[in-house]
Amino acid sequence: MGFDAENWKPTESSRPGSSATLANRTHTWIKAENPGPLIFVVGAMHGNELAGLVAGERVVAALADSGSLTAGEVLVVVGNRQAMKRGRRYIDRDLNRRWDAKGVQRLLSRRKDERSREDKEQQELLSIFEELTADPE
Numbered sequence: 001m002g003f004d005a006e007n008w009k010p011t012e013s014s015r016p017g018s019s020a021t022l023a024n025r026t027h028t029w030i031k032a033e034n035p036g037p038l039i040f041v042v043g044a045m046h047g048n049e050l051a052g053l054v055a056g057e058r059v060v061a062a063l064a065d066s067g068s069l070t071a072g073e074v075l076v077v078v079g080n081r082q083a084m085k086r087g088r089r090y091i092d093r094d095l096n097r098r099w100d101a102k103g104v105q106r107l108l109s110r111r112k113d114e115r116s117r118e119d120k121e122q123q124e125l126l127s128i129f130e131e132l133t134a135d136p137e
Contacts, residue, residue: 003050005084015075022128025077027053028060036072040132042125043076045096047083052076077128080121092116 010026018026027043043052056076063069078084080095095118098107104126107119115123 003054005044005047005050005087008078008081008084015073019127019131021124022077022131025081025124025128027076027078028057029073029075030060030063030069031073032069032071034071036070038072038132039074041074041076042079044081044084045079046089046094047080047085047091048087048089050084053078075132077125079125080118082117082121090118093118095121098122 008027010024011028015022015026015029015031041052041056043054043056044050045052053076056074060074060076063074080090083090083095093116098104099122104122107115107122107126110119
């Protein structure tokens, strides 16, 4: 059975305390009983390249089956959901090409009504990065 990108839906077992943005992008997730580092995987940054999601799914399944994750967590999210559902590399622009400081600044300086579909995807991913790297209070 192949990966059904067109009918993809977020996992039911999303990370507790996650924002709706993160929950709506979570492909798979596993957490050990003990605290530790977070391994964060973004798959399908290019919507037609699903290997990262499939690999992440396999890693999480192997960790769950073996019980070998003793500390930390592994979180796998979808990068470009719109392009993935259409089986296309991207819709308006290549999402994988503007992650340098200049590209992010350009995105943040645009008005919301000027943003492309990939700009909106990137903004959501940026908010997830911020959420995951924020200091717990």
